[in-house]
Amino acid sequence: MSHLFPTYGRWEVEPESAKGSYIKAVDGKNYLDFTSGIGVCNLGHCHPEVEDAVLKQMKKYWHVSNLFPQSIQEQAAKQLAVASGLDLVFFANSGAEANEAAIKLARKATNRSKIISFTNSFHGRTFGSMAATGQDKIKQGFGPMLETFVHLPFNDSAALLAEIDDQTAAIVLEIVQGEGGINVVEAEFIATIKKACEEKGALLIVDEIQTGIGRTGKPFAFQHYPIVPDIITVAKGLGSGFPIGAVVGSGKLKDAFGPGSHGSTFGGNPVALSAALATMKIVFSETFLNEAVNTGQYLFTQLEAKLGHLEIVKDIRGLGLMIGIEISGQVAEVLGELRLNEFLALPAGKNVIRLLPPLNVEKNEVDKAVELLLKSLSNVPSAAV
Numbered sequence: 001m002s003h004l005f006p007t008y009g010r011w012e013v014e015p016e017s018a019k020g021s022y023i024k025a026v027d028g029k030n031y032l033d034f035t036s037g038i039g040v041c042n043l044g045h046c047h048p049e050v051e052d053a054v055l056k057q058m059k060k061y062w063h064v065s066n067l068f069p070q071s072i073q074e075q076a077a078k079q080l081a082v083a084s085g086l087d088l089v090f091f092a093n094s095g096a097e098a099n100e101a102a103i104k105l106a107r108k109a110t111n112r113s114k115i116i117s118f119t120n121s122f123h124g125r126t127f128g129s130m131a132a133t134g135q136d137k138i139k140q141g142f143g144p145m146l147e148t149f150v151h152l153p154f155n156d157s158a159a160l161l162a163e164i165d166d167q168t169a170a171i172v173l174e175i176v177q178g179e180g181g182i183n184v185v186e187a188e189f190i191a192t193i194k195k196a197c198e199e200k201g202a203l204l205i206v207d208e209i210q211t212g213i214g215r216t217g218k219p220f221a222f223q224h225y226p227i228v229p230d231i232i233t234v235a236k237g238l239g240s241g242f243p244i245g246a247v248v249g250s251g252k253l254k255d256a257f258g259p260g261s262h263g264s265t266f267g268g269n270p271v272a273l274s275a276a277l278a279t280m281k282i283v284f285s286e287t288f289l290n291e292a293v294n295t296g297q298y299l300f301t302q303l304e305a306k307l308g309h310l311e312i313v314k315d316i317r318g319l320g321l322m323i324g325i326e327i328s329g330q331v332a333e334v335l336g337e338l339r340l341n342e343f344l345a346l347p348a349g350k351n352v353i354r355l356l357p358p359l360n361v362e363k364n365e366v367d368k369a370v371e372l373l374l375k376s377l378s379n380v381p382s383a384a385v
């Protein structure tokens with residue numbers, strides 16, 4: 001028997017090794033991986049520059065605790081601040097932890113407790129981040145949620161304006177809802193949110209855990225719009241697979257996170273940070289991001305040209321290299337069929353195929369992906385219910 005809690009529905013693929021856009025399985029199959037470890041390995045698997053940086057740090061020291069000043073933390077914080085236009089960073093170990101810290105920071109800084117989030121959002125599995133999440137299935141069976149979280153329909157400015165008030169500590173949203181279906185925020189909605197936050201003295205928290213670190217073609221997805229949030233949360237792609245999360249905030253929030261206000265034993269771990277530094281150095285360069293934008297556009301137009309006519313395909317949408325294909329019927333069956341063809345993709349909600357390829361995926365790999373998607377979607381008549 002397995003001694004693991006059965007929390008995950010697992011695939012039938014056991015990895016043996018992984019490199020670039022491919023995962024080699026123990027049975028010898030070679031899978032083209034458009035999941036990137038759920039938006040984590042944005043440079044592909046085992047990028048040599050990240051590997052070098054990690055090995056170098058491993059030879060120095062692994063962990064000493066936050067009782068010590070560590071210049072690697074300062075360097076990584078500076079990169080995040082420069083890339084986002086914000087000022088101060090707290091390092092955590094995961095996305096949920098980063099959101100948890102952001103919620104605490106917003107409540108303390110405003111001395112208010114009401115937080116507005118949106119239907120179909122996903123913010124994590126800890127109590128605070130779960131309460132923020134706008135999906136009932138995530139919360140089932142866990143009893144009463146934390147109070148003062150209000151969920152509103154996404155992209156509905158009228159509902160937002162009716163709810164936000166001078167008791168609102170923060171609004172938290174994803175620029176592209178990742179788990180919830182690849183739903184892109186409308187420019188008008190984010191403008192309304194920003195203005196309403198300023199008027200009511202609420203903070204704007206953008207959850208960039210899936211969208212950040214180049215995934216949408218900018219360092220952070222909010223940069224597609226003429227706004228700067230008060231707080232962003234980052235995790236997944238930041239460490240290329242090493243566990244790390246970060247809260248990046250405006251300098252005006254400094255006093256709310258003074259000594260003793262928040263902490264984490266492992267947060268700011270130098271090995272994870274060495275991976276983050278090497279990752280950011282590559283991803284935040286303009287040439288790298290331009291290339292990722294071009295690849296994203298190429299993938300998108302190929303999907304529209306080759307799959308757009310299929311009856312099962314209802315919509316193709318996304319931003320950069322975060323793309324959803326909405327189908328009629330259940331996505332699980334299509335993903336299973338894709339795996340039989342040695343191609344890995346993710347679900348987003350029940351009926352969206354989510355593609356999160358490495359940002360440096362090659363053109364021939366994109367062509368192969370589109371071909372395999374076409375083949376599999378044409379092969380799954382029963383999905384078209």
Ligand SMILES: *Cc1c(COP(=O)(O)O)cnc(C)c1O
Pocket residue numbers: 094095096097099122123124125174178179207208209210211235236
């Ligand atoms: C994955 C994700 C989280 C949770 O991150 P964990 O590292 O799994 O805790 C939170 N928000 C968004 C948008 C995510 O995609």
